[in-house]
Structure formats: C-alpha cells, structure tokens
Amino acid sequence: MSEDNNPAATDADGDECPGEDSFGFGDDLELNRFDGLPFSSRYYKLLEERKTLPVWEVRCEFEDALVNNQLVVVRGTARTGRSTQIPQWCAEFCLSAQYQHGMVVCTQTNRQQAVDLALRVADEMDVNIGHEVGYTIPLDTCCSSDTVLRYCTDDMLLREMMSDPFLEHYGAVVIDQAHERTVSTDILLGLLKDILLQRPELRVVVLAVPPTTDKLLRHYGSIPLIRLEASCAAEVVHSNSDNKDYFYSALRLVLEIHRAKEDGDAVVFFASEEEVHCAQSILRREGTRLGADLGEMVPVVLCPGQGGLLPISTKQPGSKTSRRVFLSTQRGEDMWWSLESVNFVIDTGVQKKMVYNPRIRANSEVLQPISQCQADIRKQLSGPTGKCFCLYPEESQLPAENAPQILESNITPTVLFLKRMEIAGLGQCDFIDRPDPEGLMQALEELDYLAALDDDGNLSEIGIIMSEIPLDPQMAKALLASCEFDCVSEMLTIAAMLSAPSCFLKPPAIMTHEAVQCHRKFQHPDGDHFTLVNIYNAFKQSQREQHIGAEKWCQDYFLDHSALKTAEAKRSELTDTLNRIELPISDPTFGTKTNTLNIKRALLAGFFMQIARDVDGSGNYFILTHKHMAQVHPLSSYGAQSQKLGLPEWVVFHEYTLSENNYMRTVSEMSPQVFIQMAPLYFFYNLPPSESKDILQGLLDPEGSRKCKDEKQKAAVISSEADAGCAVMTQTYDRCVIQ
Numbered sequence: 001m002s003e004d005n006n007p008a009a010t011d012a013d014g015d016e017c018p019g020e021d022s023f024g025f026g027d028d029l030e031l032n033r034f035d036g037l038p039f040s041s042r043y044y045k046l047l048e049e050r051k052t053l054p055v056w057e058v059r060c061e062f063e064d065a066l067v068n069n070q071l072v073v074v075r076g077t078a079r080t081g082r083s084t085q086i087p088q089w090c091a092e093f094c095l096s097a098q099y100q101h102g103m104v105v106c107t108q109t110n111r112q113q114a115v116d117l118a119l120r121v122a123d124e125m126d127v128n129i130g131h132e133v134g135y136t137i138p139l140d141t142c143c144s145s146d147t148v149l150r151y152c153t154d155d156m157l158l159r160e161m162m163s164d165p166f167l168e169h170y171g172a173v174v175i176d177q178a179h180e181r182t183v184s185t186d187i188l189l190g191l192l193k194d195i196l197l198q199r200p201e202l203r204v205v206v207l208a209v210p211p212t213t214d215k216l217l218r219h220y221g222s223i224p225l226i227r228l229e230a231s232c233a234a235e236v237v238h239s240n241s242d243n244k245d246y247f248y249s250a251l252r253l254v255l256e257i258h259r260a261k262e263d264g265d266a267v268v269f270f271a272s273e274e275e276v277h278c279a280q281s282i283l284r285r286e287g288t289r290l291g292a293d294l295g296e297m298v299p300v301v302l303c304p305g306q307g308g309l310l311p312i313s314t315k316q317p318g319s320k321t322s323r324r325v326f327l328s329t330q331r332g333e334d335m336w337w338s339l340e341s342v343n344f345v346i347d348t349g350v351q352k353k354m355v356y357n358p359r360i361r362a363n364s365e366v367l368q369p370i371s372q373c374q375a376d377i378r379k380q381l382s383g384p385t386g387k388c389f390c391l392y393p394e395e396s397q398l399p400a401e402n403a404p405q406i407l408e409s410n411i412t413p414t415v416l417f418l419k420r421m422e423i424a425g426l427g428q429c430d431f432i433d434r435p436d437p438e439g440l441m442q443a444l445e446e447l448d449y450l451a452a453l454d455d456d457g458n459l460s461e462i463g464i465i466m467s468e469i470p471l472d473p474q475m476a477k478a479l480l481a482s483c484e485f486d487c488v489s490e491m492l493t494i495a496a497m498l499s500a501p502s503c504f505l506k507p508p509a510i511m512t513h514e515a516v517q518c519h520r521k522f523q524h525p526d527g528d529h530f531t532l533v534n535i536y537n538a539f540k541q542s543q544r545e546q547h548i549g550a551e552k553w554c555q556d557y558f559l560d561h562s563a564l565k566t567a568e569a570k571r572s573e574l575t576d577t578l579n580r581i582e583l584p585i586s587d588p589t590f591g592t593k594t595n596t597l598n599i600k601r602a603l604l605a606g607f608f609m610q611i612a613r614d615v616d617g618s619g620n621y622f623i624l625t626h627k628h629m630a631q632v633h634p635l636s637s638y639g640a641q642s643q644k645l646g647l648p649e650w651v652v653f654h655e656y657t658l659s660e661n662n663y664m665r666t667v668s669e670m671s672p673q674v675f676i677q678m679a680p681l682y683f684f685y686n687l688p689p690s691e692s693k694d695i696l697q698g699l700l701d702p703e704g705s706r707k708c709k710d711e712k713q714k715a716a717v718i719s720s721e722a723d724a725g726c727a728v729m730t731q732t733y734d735r736c737v738i739q
Contacts (some may be wrong), residue, residue, distance in 0.1 A: 001525065005121045005593075008091060009451055013140070013319050013713075019340070023471050032125075032126055032581075032597060033095060034091075034095070034125060034127055034132045034148060035126075035128075035131070035132055035482065037126075037337075038177045039126050041229040042054070042123070042126070043124075043126040047124075048122065050081065050084075050085065053081030053228070054076070054081060054228050054229050055080050055081040055082050055085045055086065055228055056081065056085065057123075057228075057229065058226050058227070058228060059085075059089065061226055062086065062089060062226050063089060063093070064076070064709075065224040065226060066090065066093055066172075066203055066205070069092070069129055069203075069223060069224050070196050070200065070202065070204065071196060071203075071204045071205075071206070071215060071220055072203075072204070072205045072206070072223065072224050072226060073206045073213055073216050073220075073223060073224070073225050073226070073253060074086060074204075074205060074206070074207045074208075074224060074225075074226045074228065075155060075189050075208065075210060075213040075227050075371065076207070076209070076227070076228025076230070077230045077362075077376070077377055077380050078380055078381065079383070080229075080230065080382055081209065082176075082207050082228060083108075083117055083176050084117060084120055084121050084124065086174060086205060086207065087104055087106040087121065087149055087151070087174050088124065088125060088149065090106075090149075090172040090174055090203065090205060091103075091104045091125075091149040091172075093171075093172060094148065094171040094172055095148065097171065097335070099148065099171065100171075101170075101171035101201045101202065101713075102147065102167075102168065102169050102170040102171035102172075103147065103148045103149065103150065103169065103170055103171060104149045104150070104170065104171065104172045104173075104174065104191050105149075105150050105151075105152060105157060105167075105170050105172075105173055105174070105414060106122060106149070106150070106151050106152075106173075106174035106176055107151075107152060107153065107154040107155055107173075107174065107175050107176055107177075107184075107185065107188065108152070108154070108156050108176055108177060109153070109154055109177045109180045109182050109184075109185065109608050110153070110177075110340060111137040111138060111153050114135050114136075114137050114151040114152055114153055115135050115137060115140075115142075116141070117135075117151050118133055118134060118135035118151040119199065120730050121133050121149065121151070122579065122648065123150075124722065129142060130142045130144055130145055130147075131144065131146045131147065132146055132147060132148050132149065132702060133147065133148075133149045133150070133151075134147040134149075134150050134151075134659060135150060135151045135152060136150060136151075136152040136153075136156050136205060137152065137153050137156065138153065138155070138156065139566065139569040139570060139573060140569075145658050148736070149340075153184075154175075154182060154184035154185045154188060154648075155184040156478070156553060157173075157184075157188065157503050158187060158188065158417065159470065160244070160423065161424075162420060162424075162467070162468070163423035165421060165426055166195050166198055166199060166425075166426075167195060167199075168199070170202070171201070171202065171203065172202070172203040172204070172205065173188075173192065173202070173203070173204050173205070174204075174205045174207065175188055175189060175192075175205070175206045175207065176207045177207065177208070178206050178207060178208035178212055178215075179208040179209045179373055179401065179402060180402060181212070181402045181403070181404040181405055181406075181433075182404045182405050183403075183405045183409055183411070183414060183474065186404055186405070186406050186417070186431060186432060186433070187406075187429060187431075187444055188432045188665075189206070189216075189219075189432060190429035190431045190432065191221065191421065191426060191429050192204050192426075193362070194426055194429075194430065195426070195431045200689065207374070208237075209373055209374065209377065210220050210551065210572075211375070211400050211401050211434070212401055212694055215401075215432060216432070219267075219430075219432050225503060230380060232381040234345070234379060234380070234381075234383060234384065234385070234386040234387055235386070235387045235388070236379055236387075236388045236390060237387060237389050237390065238389070238390045238392065238393055238394040239390065239391045239392055239393060239410070240393065241391065241393060241394065242393065242396075243348075243391045243652075246265050246270075246348040246349070246350060246391045247275055247278075247279070247348070248271070248272075249391055250268050250270070250279070250346050250348055250391060251279060251282055251283065251286075252445075253346055253389055253391075254266060254283065254297075254325055254346065255286060255290075255352065256479075257344055258290065258294060258297050258323055258325075259290075259294060261294065261295075261480055261672055262343070262344075263340065263343060264323070264341060264343020264344055264382075264386065265323060265324040265325070265341045265342050265344070266324075266325045266326065266343070266344040266345070266346065267325075267326045267328060267343075267346070267381060268326070268327050268328070268344050268345075268346040269323065269329065269346070269347050269348055269370075269378060270327060270328070270329060270348055271327055271329070271348060271350045271351050271352045271367060272329060272351075272352035273329055275328045275352075276301050276328065277301060277328055277506065279299065279327050280299045280300075280301050281447055281508070282329055283297065283299040283327075284299055287299070293321060295322055295361075296322035296323070297322065297323050297325060297731050298322050298324050298325065299325045299327060300324050300326050300327065301327050302326050302327065302328050312724070319478075324341070326342070331430060333597060335540065340383070342382050342383075342386065342648065343383075343385065343386040343387070344381070344382060344386060344387055344388075344389070345378055345382045345386065345387070345388040346388075346389045346391070347370075347375065347378045347379075347387070347388060347389065347390045347391065347392075348366065348391050348392075348409075349369055349370055349390060349391055349392035349396070349398075350367060350369055350370065351367075351368060351369075351370050352365055352366065352367050353365075353366050353368060353408065354366075354440070354657070355408045356408060356409050356410045357658070358410075358436070358438050358439040358441075358442035358443075359438070359442075359444075359626065360625070360626035360628060360658070361442070361609060361610075361625060361626065361656075362626075362628075362656045362657060363410075363656075363657050363658065364657070364658040364659075364681075365657060365658065365659040367393075369396070369398050369399065370538065371397065371399045371401050371402045371403075372398040372399065372400050372401070373398065373400065373401045373402055374402065375390070385645075392508050404432070404433045406433065407433060407435065407436060407439075410439075410443070411435050411439050411440065411443050412443040412447060412472070412473050413472055413473060414435070414443070415440065415443040415447060416447060416452060416459075416466065416467050416473050416671040417467065419447075419453075419458065419463065419467070420459060420461045420464070420467040422458070422459075422685070423447065423458075423459060423464070423644055431661075444457070445605045446473070446474075446609070447463065447473060447688070449608075449609065449680055449682075449683045450462075450463075450466070450474065450477045450606065451467050451477075451479070451680070452473060462477075462480065465480060465581060466582075468577065468580075468581055469574070469577055469578075470520035470574070470577065471495055471499065471574070472571065473606075474606040474607055474609075475498065475499075475606055476497050476603055476607055476698075477606035478491060478493070478495070478602050478606030478607060479491050479495055479574070479578075479602075479606075480583075480605075481601065481602040481606065481678075482586075482598075482599075482602040483578075483583050483584055483600050483603030484598075485598035485602050486586040486589075486595075486598060486603075487586065487589075487595055487598040487599045488578070488583075488584065488585045488586045489585065489587065489588040489590075489597065490533055490588060490590050490595065490599050491602050492571050492574050492575060492578075492585075492601075492641055493532065493533050493536045493567075493571060494529050494532055494533060494599075494603075495570075495571075495574060496567040496568070496570040496571035496574060497532040497533075497535070497536055497567045498532070498538075498654055499567070499570045500564070500566040500567035500570055501560065501563040502560070502563060502565045503532075503535060503559050503560050503564050503567070504519065504558070504559065504560070505558045505559060505560050505633060507558050507595055511558075514558075515558040517554070518557045518558050519557070519558065519635075521533040521536065521557075522535045523637045524637065525637075526596055526600075526635055526647075526668055526669055527638070527651070527667055527668025527669050528636050528637050528665075528666045528667050528668055529599070529603060529654075529666060529668045530596070530599070530668065531637055532666075533590055535559065535564075536564070536568075537568060537590070538553075538557075539553070539554070539559070539564045539568075540568075542554075569647065593731065597674070598672055600652075600668070600671075600674055601674060601677070601678055603652055603668065603670075604652055604670060604674060604675055604677075604678035604679065605678050606679055607652050607653075607654065608652075608675060608679035608680075608683065609683070610623075610625070610652060610653050610654070610656065611623075611624055611650065611651070611652050611670065612624065612628070612650075612651050612653060612664065612673055613649060613650050613651075613655075613692040613695075614647055614648070614650075614651075615691070615692070617647070617649075618647075618700070619631060619632060619638075619647050621651065621664065622690065622692055623656065623664075623689050624686075624688075624690065624692050624693060626688070627688055627690060628656075628658075628662065629657055629662065630662045630663065630664045631661055631662060631664070632647075632651075632663070632664055632667050633663040633664060633665045633667075634663075635735045636664075636666070636667050637667075638651075638667055639647075648669035648670075649667070650670050650671060650672050650675070651664070651667045651668060651669055651670060652667070652668055652670045652675075653666060653667045653668075654664065655668075662685075672695065672696055672699055673699060675696070676696060676699055676700050682695070683698070695696070
C-alpha cells in the first residue's frame with residue numbers, strides 16, 4: 001500500500017503520520033511491500049475510497065498505540081471501516097519487524113463475513129486471495145505459506161490453539177465483533193490476558209461497540225481506547241405502541257415501501273429463522289400480485305451461520321431494477337457492512353433465543369427484546385440517506401448489551417477445551433463474565449460421566465482424545481466408542497449429519513403430503529439416526545449417477561443439497577481427524593443386525609444421559625434424567641406424520657427443547673438392557689427415583705428390586721413420608737464402590 005509503505009505517509013487530511021516512522025518502510029510508492037509487485041490502478045482507486053472511511057482519521061493514533069502497547073481497544077460501529085483497515089495496519093506493523101514475531105489473524109463471529117472481509121482486503125492490498133491474505137472457516141481454508149493476514153472464525157482460532165496454545169504463529173491478534181459475546185470470543189479474550197504475560201512482543205487489538213468497550217477497559221485495566229466517529233445515522237421512525245403483531249406489521253411495511261417506489265434494498269430483522277422463512281414465503285406470494293410497473297421484489301433469506309453470498313441485483317426487460325428484501329435474524333447486524341444498496345431497515349426489536357438450563361440439560365426457547373447495542377447498530381445500517389423503522393416505542397427499556405452466550409449455553413465443550421489448555425501450560429481463563437457455577441458443575445459432572453476426567457479431575461486419556469475431535473463431547477465419545485464396536489463408518493455419517501443443518505426442506509403447503517411421502521422412503525425401522533444414514537448413502541449414490549445429478553435428486557426428494565454437502569465435508573474432516581490420531585475406521589456393514597446393535601451401543605456410550613420411556617403407549621415420553629414429559633418431533637420417523645412405525649417404549653434422543661410442545665429431535669429405539677450395559681453405574685444410581693428407574697433396577701438386579709419393592713410397601717404402612725426410602729437408599733451408593 002503506497003501510503004502504508006511510506007515513512008512519511010499522510011493521514012486523510014494530508015498531515016504527516018508520526019507513527020509511520022517506527023514501521024520503517026521505504027520511499028518507493030510503486031512497489032507493493034507485501035508481494036514486491038507494482039501496484040495496479042485499482043489499488044489507487046480503492047485507496048481514495050479508504051481515505052474517506054471514519055477509521056482513517058485515527059490511523060496515526062492507532063499506529064502509535066500499537067507500537068507502545070500490547071493491548072488496544074477500538075470503539076466503533078459498522079461502516080466505519082474498522083474491520084478492513086485495522087487488520088491491514090497490523091499486517092504492516094508485523095511486516096516492519098520482518099514477521100519475526102509472526103503474522104496477523106483477525107477473528108469474526110460469522111463465517112461468511114470472514115470470507116467477504118478477506119476478499120475485500122485482498123483487493124485493497126492489491127494481492128491475491130489465498131496468498132498474502134486468506135481465510136479459515138469451518139470446513140474451508142484458503143491460505144498458503146505466504147499468508148500474512150488471515151481472517152477466521154473465532155471458534156477456528158480456538159481450535160488452532162490446541163496445537164499452538166500461546167499463538168506463537170502470530171505477532172498480532174485482532175478480535176473483531178467482541179460485542180457479540182460469543183462463547184469462543186469470550187474464551188479468547190480470557191486466555192489472551194494470560195498469553196500477553198507470556199509473550200510481551202504480542203499485540204492484541206479488540207474491536208467492539210459500547211457498552212462492551214467499557215467492560216473491556218474495566219477488565220484489562222489501563223489500556224488505550226481508540227474512538228471512531230460513527231457515520232450519520234439514518235432517519236429513525238419508532239412505533240407509537242408495543243407491537244405484539246410485529247411479524248405482519250413488518251411485512252405490511254415492506255409492501256408499503258415497495259409501492260412507494262423509493263429506491264434501495266431493505267433489511268428486515270425478525271425474531272427467528274422460522275419467521276424469516278415464513279416471511280419469505282408470504283412476500284413471494286404477495287410479490288406476484290404487485291403490478292409490473294413497481295418492479296420485481298425479491299425476498300432473500302440471509303441468516304448468520306447459514307453462509308451464502310449476497311445476491312446481485314438483476315434487471316428484467318422493460319422493468320425497473322428489482323428490490324431485494326433481506327430477511328435476517330438477531331445478531332446479524334454486522335453482516336451488512338459491505339452492502340451499500342440498503343436504504344431501509346425494519347427492526348422488530350425482538351429475538352428468539354435458546355437459553356440452556358443445566359438442571360434439565362436442555363435448551364429453552366425464549367422470546368425477549370434485543371439489546372440497545374443491537375438497536376444502535378441497526379440504525380446505522382442504512383446510512384445517512386436511509387430510514388430505520390423500529391417497531392417498538394422510543395422509550396422502550398432495552399437491555400444495554402448482548403447477554404454473554406457463555407451464561408446461556410451448555411459449557412461442557414468449553415470446560416473440555418479449557419482442561420486441554422491447562423495441559424498445554426495456560427493458567428485459568430480470566431472470563432469477562434464468569435460462567436454460572438451450576439452450569440460449571442453440570443459440565444464437570446457430564447465430563448466425569450463420559451470418562452473424560454480422571455480421579456483428580458484432570459483430563460483422562462479418553463478426554464484428551466475427545467478434545468481432538470471437533471464435535472460436542474457426547475458425540476465425540478460416541479464416535480470413540482464406535483471404534484470398539486466396529487461401526488465407525490456409520491457413526492461418522494451420523495455425526496456429520498447431526499453437525500450439519502437439517503437436510504429436510506420445508507415444502508410449500510400444497511406439496512407437504514408429497515414431501516412426507518418422499519421422506520418416508522428413507523425411514524428406518526430403528527429410528528432417526530439410521531434414517532440419516534439412509535439419506536446420506538442415497539445422496540452419495542445420486543452423485544455417482546451422473547445422468548440424474550445430486551442437486552436434481554435433492555430437489556426431487558425435498559432435501560437440502562447444501563446441507564448434505566456440508567455433512568459430506570464434515571464427514572471428511574472427521575475421517576481425517578481419526579486418521580491423524582490413528583484410530584481404526586471399520587468397513588461399512590450398514591443393514592446387518594450386528595451393525596444395528598453396535599450403532600446403538602456406540603450412541604448410548606455418549607448419549608446415555610438422554611433416554612426416555614413411553615409411559616402410556618401413546619407417545620408421552622418420560623425423560624429419566626429430569627422427569628420432564630416430551631413428545632417426539634412430528635418430522636421424526638416416530639412422529640405424528642408417520643403411523644407406519646410403531647412407537648418404541650424406550651428411546652435415545654439427540655436433542656430436547658423446552659418450547660410449546662417440548663419436542664425430542666432425532667429419536668431412535670433402544671433397549672433398556674443395552675442402556676444398562678453402556679451407562680456408567682454411578683450415573684444410573686444418580687438418576688432421580690421414578691417408575692422407569694425401578695424397571696431398569698429390576699433388570700439390573702431382579703432380586704434386589706423385589707426386596708426394594710417389599711420394603712417400600714412395608715414403609716408405606718408405617719409412615720407415608722417414607723415412600724421414597726428405597727430411592728434415597730440407592731442414592732447413597734458410593735461412586736468408587738460402584739465402579
């Protein structure tokens with residue numbers, strides 16, 4: 001970069017930048033110091049655009065702070081240029097030291113944004129993507145040995161710390177979107193505090209918005225804060241009253257904007273992905289009824305984590321340019337940094353979140369208002385000439401900041417990772433917000449049940465291997481168990497399918513019956529885990545039959561091609577992991593009775609905490625670990641839409657959510673005998689008392705069960721308060737004795 005490579009470079013106003021001398025660049029403006037090639041004409045054109053960004057005004061201040069401090073916090077909203085310019089300046093800082101201390105990595109919370117930013121920055125730096133600038137996201141890497149600036153998701157940098165715990169490959173680490181407060185970002189912020197003590201040459205830059213920046217300053221102590229001036233906000237229009245019917249109000253507003261023929265695309269923030277897909281269906285239908293003189297209205301689903309590039313606006317012959325209506329969910333605000341065509345933002349002001357309850361090991365679906373932090377970012381998205389419609393009163397009391405996800409999530413994977421970091425030599429993670437003690441205890445208990453911890457509470461050999469596998473601990477344990485039961489190939493498929501988005505497409509209402517009939521063709525009598533294997537195997541077969549084509553095949557069977565491709569990539573990654581740690585991969589024998597039994601054994605080795613029993617023969621399942629009642633999800637092989645398969649009495653399930661219907665998802669039949677065989681006894685005896693537990697107790701110890709029953713009846717005669725005497729007695733077993 002010409003300016004960046006000149007020791008007497010100037011800022012946006014033409015003044016000399018004193019901090020540049022310390023970077024030690026030469027005088028030649030024509031050669032790119034990153035690849036040694038002459039700059040293109042496009043580089044100079046983009047350079048002029050970059051100089052107009054708000055972040056450029058603080059360049060000298062930032063570079064001076066970076067030279068003299070290990071940690072710098074930058075406060076600024078989207079559209080200030082922080083995510084593109086600051087990583088480049090960090091790359092120049094590392095280049096000035098000839099990369100003696102390493103390269104630059106910049107984390108993002110959204111995988112698509114990591115890719116988009118890498119592409120944009122490579123363009124601005126006038127280098128090739130995948131060479132000097134690259135990216136790493138789950139299941140996709142575009143880097144080389146020449147890469148000096150890499151964008152990656154925060155979870156990928158955490159996984160990289162497994163082999164490089166002190167991040168010695170890097171001279172500068174940029175944590176972007178810290179205000180999102182994802183679990184991975186919070187862990188990084190906690191561990192970096194310790195890493196900075198070990199590596200005085202390392203530089204860390206944290207990018208966030210208020211009030212997160214204030215919390216960071218309190219957490220890290222005396223560190224410099226760089227303030228970016230926000231661009232002028234759009235005209236904001238608030239609703240006069242609390243709008244409980246926000247969904248249809250937002251859709252009516254979209255249609256009004258389109259009928260008004262004002263230029264520009266629109267973004268609508270809904271509460272959940274279900275609402276997003278429903279809105280897309282409605283707007284598509286309504287769009288066909290609009291007059292041709294209004295131009296085409298194209299509803300586009302774009303949710304964080306789903307990926308997918310922003311589509312290019314199209315023209316139809318004889319019509320105006322089409323208007324795109326982007327439909328998104330909570331915490332997707334920063335995805336719109338590069339989309340200058342957005343002129344309208346509609347903010348419903350609410351979000352549906354999954355909040356984990358450690359007592360029942362389940363997520364609860366909660367509808368709550370967005371944070372003031374999110375609201376402020378959304379008001380900036382349409383720029384000074386746009387409009388932001390807030391479907392809530394201006395005086396609404398919104399929470400100040402995003403709730404840290406580490407306080408609302410299952411932290412068992414986090415605890416497993418931190419235990420691994422302790423082995424690597426890192427001390428305690430200094431969290432900005434410490435996890436809930438109850439959640440922490442539940443996570444330790446779960447890892448203990450999974451045999452991931454030894455008697456001293458450190459990682460066992462099994463725990464170390466589990467930490468190497470990029471899966472949740474329960475699924476990692478199931479995959480490990482499959483090595484013992486010779487069903488690795490099938491468990492790889494199950495793990496990959498459950499890690500990917502759902503492969504089932506939601507069809508239009510008029511085609512629902514047809515879709516159900518197509519999905520039934522894959523149903524397996526032993527349950528949903530086996531059905532997923534059927535679907536994946538059929539998908540792979542369709543790839544081999546070139547006259548059909550996998551995409552056309554997926555379309556015919558109402559299956560999501562992109563989800564199945566993701567599962568394929570995930571399975572390949574897991575296979576590589578098993579090969580790397582030298583675990584055996586057995587040949588597939590799917591369909592045999594022995595293989596079916598072995599798959600159930602492997603599943604129960606990891607998911608023995610998730611068993612349920614049909615207590616009345618009509619699908620009312622009692623979950624043994626927390627005594628809640630649940631139903632099988634309608635899309636399951638055992639769901640309401642399929643009467644072909646009878647309901648099994650005992651099942652193992654992958655997921656349970658507290659919602660309107662308390663559904664269990666991905667359910668398969670299991671026998672109580674296999675459960676007793678696979679579940680640790682100290683887990684079994686800690687199950688709360690219930691009729692279902694008594695049945696299992698009877699299978700485990702028939703003689704003791706009869707004795708226990710007699711004692712219960714005798715106790716009932718003496719005192720009604722002693723009804724649970726037998727259950728209390730079973731709880732007093734000492735774990736070491738049981739083992």
